[in-house]
Amino acid sequence: MELEPLRNRNNAVLAELERIVALEMELTLFNARRTLFSADKQVEVRNMDGTMLLVDRESPRSEYYNRVIGFGPDSLSKLSEILRFYGECGITPCFDLTPDKQTAEVAAALAGQGYVPRLQLAFLSASVDGAREPGEENRDFRIEAVNEDNVEAFLDLIVLSNGGQRPARELLDKKKEYYYRPEFKNWVAWAGEEPAGMASLFLRGEEGYAANDFTFPAFRGRGCQTALIRHRLRAARELGIRKLYADVEFGGTSHLNMLKAGFSTAFINAFWMKTR
Template sequence: MIDDAGAEMTEAAFMFDTVTRAPEPARSRLGAAAVRLGGGVALAMPGSGSPYWNKALGFGLAEPFTPAVLDAVLDFYRAQGVSQAVLQLVPAVLFDGFAQIAAARGLERGNPWIKLGGDPAKVRAADTDLRIGPVPAAEAETWADLLLSNFGMPAGDLTAMLAGTVGRQGWQPFGAWDGGRIVGGGNVFVSGEGAALNAAATSPSHRGRGAQSALIAARAAVAAEAGARHLYAETGKPVGGAHNASLSNMVRAGLAPLYERDNWIWRL
């Protein structure tokens, strides 16, 4: 079992909130659906144009992760008309014989992610020549479009979904501006004593100017003010010695790797 279940549960909470509270009619067009089962959550969005939103996580913490839970997750994706999804599973929660059962059901192991955590009150400050601040409602869609373009995801209904977190309880979206132009952004979700950094991106033209380090510090500060004692984040594990700027920024800010989590990819 992992030492800090809060990391998984906080991420599951913000993903569930993102999908279930997407505004209409965007939510219907995206086919957004989510279900709590087996102690975790499964999310589907077949109309998003991106497999990223078809993901399941948070299993094996509140209750055991079993073959029956695995089958229930896959049944959910079949019912939602999803052709590809990822199950994000901490190796410590897998049941005996998981690899063989997973292979029989068409799952393949993908590249792992690293989960990080730390005290938001101890995150290091960072300097940048860009202006960092909360995203005003008038710029919510511009901010969302910037993030989506950097993630390689289509604007439109996803814009409405992400922009909908501006002003919503539990969320605090931040942006980075060069003059009057928004060039970077990130979000933070606070749930009780846990907070999760998410949705961080900077335009290629403005990378290397400290935007993300400053955005981490700003979001950590508001999380601490909201009462969070634990700040979490995740990013891909570098493959073959490659550099991951997000990982470097988080570690430099004071977050420490907690554990690795495997991505198990399922295709219909």
């Protein structure tokens, strides 16, 4: 999926918002293709007059893959049509609202359909080429890149982090090459011989998206995530990346770690979901 031309080129704040939203959508579709827990996940994208509808008919309860993106005041007349479309798929969607779309009229319309804002995500950015040096490496952790030789062990760590069963051999063979592609780099932080955490970097041109941060419980609060954030900043600089983006739960530990490492908060999205 190609990034759409910016509609707000003359407004630096909204232009960056558009870039982040478009790149995050590309990452979402890539994640659908690489997932180890579905053989052929097919996420559809429908454009309804500028409002993007993400649909995963095979995972109707997934709020991540069944999202309405770009909904706002100009989309209010389409609300019934949007809900009817998802309803015919047996899906209750999540409305992913950027701050420029969060008006009183939009809130009233969604509330009238039984939706409430249940989650706020902070979207962050860092200018890699102009950023300060990310600091010294944390000597408590050894960070190892995932490659063709060690990808099998990395997939085992993903399964372990999800608490699931190892997928079938055929599925692993089909999906493993996603995890060491040039546009999707992954790292493992080791504490001695124990895996401490994992993180990835999704690349498009001169931009990147830091994602999939995970620290194993025994190593939380010991600087593992910060070590992985700083390592990705260094890697991005070496790769010629100019801007890095990320999203985290607003106000959480990951948000604080990103800010300490040199990211700044670009905007905060509200995720409106149907009350259970």
